[in-house]
Amino acid sequence: MTFFSLIVALLLEQVRPFDGRTLSFMMGYFDWLKKHLTTGESKHSIFAWLLAMAPAVLAGVVGVVFHRINPALGWAWGVFILYLTMGFRQFSHAYTGIDRALRDLDLQKARNLLGAWRGASAAEFNAEEVARVSIEQGLIHSHVYVFGVIFYFAAFGPMGAVFYRIATVLGEEWGSDEDSGFSGKFAARAFEILDWIPVRLTALSFAIVGDFEDALYCWRTQSTSWNPVSHGILLSSGAGALGVRLGDAVTEDGMSRYRPLMGMGEEADGAYMQSTVGLIWRSLLLWLLLILLLTISNLLG
Secondary structure (H helix, E strand, O other), X not given: OHHHHHHHHHHHHHHOOOOOOOOHHHHHHHHHHHHHHOOOOHHHHHHHHHHHOHHHHHHHHHHHHHHHHOHHHHHHHHHHHHHHHOOHHHHHHHHHHHHXXXXXXXXXXXXXXXHHHHOXXXXXXXXXXXXXXXXXXXXXXXXXXXXXXXXXXXXXXXXXXXXXHHHHHHHHHOOOOHXXXXXXXXXXXXXXXHOHHHHHHHHHHHHHHOOHHHHHHHHHHHHHHOOOHHHHHHHHHHHHHHOEXXXXXXXXXXXXXXXXXEEOOEOOOHHHHHHHHHHHHHHHHHHHHHHHHHHHHHHHO
């Protein structure tokens, strides 16, 4: 049933994308936990993180109850949870807007869209830098909002999808706050551990549907130079699979800011932005095919 849940959820999101940031209505709850329970002591921070995962447990319990009442009801609940947690259109909408602006030679619009998407100014980027950073964002977000969710949903059902999405939010919100202390470090480290297998499966899928040899070479030789390494794995594998150069310097505050080189080949441009979309879709089809084969095998078994 996982395969059919994914297909329906993807179709629903294409027809009517989820309005607003996933789980944004829960940010108040996470902020309350951080304010009142993360006192600096490690045990309090861990307890707060575990309490933040309570909605995931609830989603799992509801799914089990619904399935016992009626399997169709349990299946519908799974589709609903995927619809809330799997945000394919959350990144593809911004990506498509930037690509269209570059094709229309409207560099300022492309800069504004990229700046809003990445949460940092892109006002000094040239067209190549806009395309390069957009491809990087697209590869990373495709994993966080699609492939990571699919992995945990396939493994643990609705509870897994919500668990992964909350872990992502806590890793980003708590982990990026320098004042969070131990709670921020724990949230970031917890997400890194939870994402260890999925991020490597996503990188492997990029390699399989792209230039396999170059993807593995770049992954092996370049990924550890990027911080965080999980992003380095995705970018090096994706860049190698596409035959494009990512990372490298970008212009900010009137200066060239160094970033490690990811991949090899030609400079990024609009054509590579479209190739990235194809890479992500082929990877998604590969995942769906594998899940379908596992579903058939399970039914026959």
